[in-house]
Amino acid sequence: MPELPASFRAFVVDKPAGGPFSRGVREMDPRDLPPGEVTVRVEWSGVNFKDALAAREDGRVARGYPLIPGIDLAGTVVASEDDAFPVGSAVLANGYDIGVARHGGYGELARIPSAWAVPMPAGLTAKDAMEIGTAGFTAAMSVAALEDRGLEPGAGPVLVTGASGGVGSAAIAILSARGHEVWAATGKADEHDRLRDLGASGFLAREEVTGPGRPLERERWAGAVDTVGAATLPYVLRTLRIGAAVASSGNASGAELATTVFPFILRGCALLGMDSANMAIERRRALWGRLAGDLLPRGIADGITEVTLDTLEPALDAIHAGLARGRWVVRVAAPAG
Numbered sequence: 001m002p003e004l005p006a007s008f009r010a011f012v013v014d015k016p017a018g019g020p021f022s023r024g025v026r027e028m029d030p031r032d033l034p035p036g037e038v039t040v041r042v043e044w045s046g047v048n049f050k051d052a053l054a055a056r057e058d059g060r061v062a063r064g065y066p067l068i069p070g071i072d073l074a075g076t077v078v079a080s081e082d083d084a085f086p087v088g089s090a091v092l093a094n095g096y097d098i099g100v101a102r103h104g105g106y107g108e109l110a111r112i113p114s115a116w117a118v119p120m121p122a123g124l125t126a127k128d129a130m131e132i133g134t135a136g137f138t139a140a141m142s143v144a145a146l147e148d149r150g151l152e153p154g155a156g157p158v159l160v161t162g163a164s165g166g167v168g169s170a171a172i173a174i175l176s177a178r179g180h181e182v183w184a185a186t187g188k189a190d191e192h193d194r195l196r197d198l199g200a201s202g203f204l205a206r207e208e209v210t211g212p213g214r215p216l217e218r219e220r221w222a223g224a225v226d227t228v229g230a231a232t233l234p235y236v237l238r239t240l241r242i243g244a245a246v247a248s249s250g251n252a253s254g255a256e257l258a259t260t261v262f263p264f265i266l267r268g269c270a271l272l273g274m275d276s277a278n279m280a281i282e283r284r285r286a287l288w289g290r291l292a293g294d295l296l297p298r299g300i301a302d303g304i305t306e307v308t309l310d311t312l313e314p315a316l317d318a319i320h321a322g323l324a325r326g327r328w329v330v331r332v333a334a335p336a337g
């Protein structure tokens, strides 16, 4: 088994008992990695809203300190106790406790249980996988859930809220490639061109999907992907067509939900909950396989900005402030030589 280096670089958030909160790059000891069968040289990670919360003192996401955040990671196996993930193989992981309750992708080394590891799907590099990341994974999960419930191309317009963000952008790309008519609700009018290139054919301003309304309004949407939560989900529910569903994954504007039961009992609508963190591993591996195939979010690379461990902080702050335009990927370590 190859020897691990004596130390590795990582972006660490810390709050010692009684001490101040801090975050920044520091050297870590591989002996402090959590238990697991698969040790990975992390080449790429991503920046997600949850990572921004994990990196803030008031984020209420980190479940212990010190913590290396990063809920996504992709790289090369450098030590393994599981023949299914041999040294030198390409691997990715997202979700479960990664980057929240145990060290995640913002370190040059990570260690995970093999039961959480996903063999890199054929056709994807580590960078491709992290350009997709948990955001693209959640978008694919949302589209698959809507289609499993009966949404078909040609059924009518499908609304994506928080459209300029990571989940929203990928959802537009996936839906449009599958032949759906996609409408984008965004607070950023200057993002229309990029979202049109991804496949959006109609736009709503944020104000049109925000605020109180009647319990039921004109039936409009054959389906919806909502990433915003409090501000927009009530609008989506009261404007879904009979029998339509919304896949709810996000709370970018808040977590509360003000609705009546009428969309459910008078229109048979469904609220489909999306939890990417706890998806069972066999389904997760299968969905990643589809992300390299029929659910590939084509075109999202144009909205990707690269950062490193040293230039990560502004990206974390921007996504927390709702300023995301596409995604950031994090170049963590050079590929194993």
Ligand SMILES: NC(=O)c1ccc[n+]([C@@H]2O[C@H](COP(=O)([O-])OP(=O)(O)OC[C@H]3O[C@@H](n4cnc5c(N)ncnc54)[C@H](OP(=O)(O)O)[C@@H]3O)[C@@H](O)[C@H]2O)c1
Pocket (backbone or CB within 6 Å): 048, 049, 050, 134, 135, 138, 161, 162, 163, 164, 165, 166, 167, 168, 185, 186, 187, 188, 206, 227, 228, 231, 248, 249, 250, 251, 252, 253, 274, 275, 276, 277, 319, 320, 321, 322, 323, 324, 325, 326
């Ligand atoms: N359930 C899961 O498994 C899962 C997985 C991944 C992400 N998420 C959640 O999904 C949400 C989106 O994630 P993301 O990675 O796409 O984040 P993101 O890149 O920051 O995108 C969120 C988008 O929501 C919109 N937005 C932000 N603040 C808003 C506000 N106050 N009111 C209305 N719209 C607002 C903005 O888009 P516009 O300016 O275009 O409107 C923003 O770009 C987050 O809440 C995240 O925690 C959940």
